[in-house]
Amino acid sequence: MSVETSEPVFKNGVLRWVDARLPVLSWGYNEFMAYPAPRNLNYWWNFGSLAGFCLIVQIMTGLVLSMHYNPSAAGAFQSVEHIMRDVNYGWLLRYVHANGASMFFIVVYIHIFRGLYYGSYKAPRELLWMLGVVILLLMMATAFMGYVLPWGQMSFWGATVITNLFSAIPLVGEPIVTWLWGGFSVDDPTLNRFFSLHFVLPFVIVAVVFLHILALHQFGSNNPVGIDLTKTDKIPFHPYYTVKDLFGLSIFLIFFGFFVFYAPDFLGHADNYVPANPLQTPPHIVPEWYFLPFYAILRSTVFEKLFAPLALLGYVGIDAKLAGVLLMFSAIAVLFVLPWLDGSKVRSARFRPIYKWVYWLLLIDVVILTWVGGQVPTDRVVWIGQFAALYYFVHFLVIIPLLGKFERPRPLPESIGKPVLGRARLQPAE
Template identity: 80%
Template sequence: MAADVPNPVFKSGVLRWIDDRLPLISWSYKEFVAYPAPKNLNYFWNFGSLAGIMLALQIVTGIVLAMHYTPHVLHAFDSVEHIMRDVNYGWLLRYAHANGASMFFIVVYIHIFRGLYYGSYKAPRELLWMLGVIILLLMMATAFMGYVLPWGQMSFWGATVITNLFSAIPFVGDPIVTWLWGGFSVDNPTLNRFFSLHYLLPFVIFAVVFLHILALHQFGSNNPVGIDLTKKDKIPFHPYYTVKDLFGLTIFLIFFSFFIFFAPNYLGHPDNYIPANPLSTPAHIVPEWYFLPFYAILRSMIYEQLFTPLSFLAWFGISAKLAGVLAMFGSIACLLVVSWLDTSKVRSATFRPIYKWVFWLLVIDCIVLTWVGGQVPTRGVVWIGQFATLYYFLHFLVILPLLGKLERPLPLPASIDEPVLGRRGVAAQPAE
């Protein structure tokens, strides 16, 4: 996409010599300065750059925190307290890292829903979208392992519950759990494994983000109108979008700073300030808020002793535990293949009147699942969770394929200028 951009001209002979042998500066100029971007991008496109900034912040704060952390069950909790109380600005590093995980997920979730609304997963950007979903999976694994490291009550029991889920997989489940634990229970080998992987995975995420950007620049960014662009529809990324991104970053940092300085523990669980005790199970085990929709889907598969809408699965010999694991990973798999599930030829929901309402129903459904995941699983909560789970899968597996065949989209504009300037002298394209 940036191949047509000329190489920068360097006044310094040293820079010319270096760039001639290692064209890193030229590549960066083409891809991040002169890169031709659609001229109609709105502020929802800021969240891609915000996600990159949050990843960098998490890596930097994580490296510094690792210098003071002790990955041992007898010392982990105390080492976190040492960071908070004795290390210079340790409290700031830890709160920035812990709340940064929540901010990272907020940014990425908005980024994903923006892609779903504007059809950024459609051809020719299918691989770009799939790499984004892989980044989400790596984030979830990294965040889960990081939540275990403070070795508080919720850390220990969350690790116990989640790792036990793999035992539901036929034949290979128990060996996988034993390997994850490094023994026959969550103990010191588990903590060491999780610390190592939690340190490693952010660099894997960084590598996949690089591939994500490479795939993005192959065909260019999607846009709110969702039509292919001509050269006159594009502007250089700098200074137009760097300024826009800086404004968005400023607003975001104000929001982020509120949690760091005024509500640092608001998004956490108070039980994690109690040292891990294998002999005392918390009354209500819940993961971090960004896992709650998937936890609700997992936990909604309760039907062995409770009549619910999903009880028919027991007729096929599928245990509730296995059904929950399959449904939880299936919810991610739906995102992975949504490019092929959505059969509509029109990208943007702006020109899909029915899909626009269906999209907002999905948003509401995900909010309901988040609420369900944080509640005690009473009969009523289980019913709500199962209906919300059913709608989630119906949205991707039934509604999207049918809607692409039945919906009549509005006529597409001939240019991205038309929604702004009106239809004066511009012929509309018929929707396919």
């Protein structure tokens, strides 16, 4: 069955009149209903639409919460308690919003690892992948600022530690920290800045998501086989994938609802239920779980027992703190250049036997980094974190480029239907 986008015929006369003068309905129909999608997409492709659902939930609940929130050091913590205790269904709004951030990151991380497995970052979808990384960065900035707003102990000290990292940047570091704080310590101006940015950035994310969708529809979705498609390999997005997405959404809501109604504080930290106290430092400052892999990479330069050459960087003005900051940001930056680091012509890991094993090693490595980031930094924990951080960069900067040159992929099928419909005559991978 082949499909081509076409102008829809609306039965309603008002809709026809509006669409003739402002063709947004035709555009939406062609882009989200008649859009030709590969016929072999599996449930791992549900996570793109789930990410969009999470973004809408965060914006809607955030708008209502902002009506009751007081962005001041004196009133922020009490306003959150007011929302929980006095606002009708305020507890539900806050738990949905707080746990929704975690659900958003879970969905996006799965979405990213799906792209890594099936090679969705390869040509001609490089810009699509890069826009996705931009969305991840904006999500991190938004989530960090939102985590500060309850003004609990972990919020206050997390903001103090993370913003202080910018002071490691030579020459401009201290002015940047002062600008972020709005003064010389984390206080009222800091909270006002973070509240304003936390409110605005989700709408910036919406704009980038729109560009992400445009880039996706320019060349079409990748598929599990990873080969280019013909017209007969495509079907309309609706109703086939809308039904599939709705099923995935129902399963996701069960998972989401469990945390909201039965374990609302499982992914949070108990210290954030204590009002911020600038005179009392928590025994163990730890960010939210979705920042832990990058926090572990940041801390990997604290001890120089493994990376002894880092001591040499001090002669050029790069101390352990600055090196950690550079590595932390490089962990994201390396994703931007991944399409050019991987020189293999084959997209899907199904046909790359060595890459498939390396992929699972990366996933295990990220899980280890997440665990390390949440632990007290003893010598043993930091050593594990250093090895895991080292492998993370070796994976992208050494192993992936070498595999692109020396790996011998298995032959590719001629079409996505051949592996299912019968014995395929295979074409050799380039």
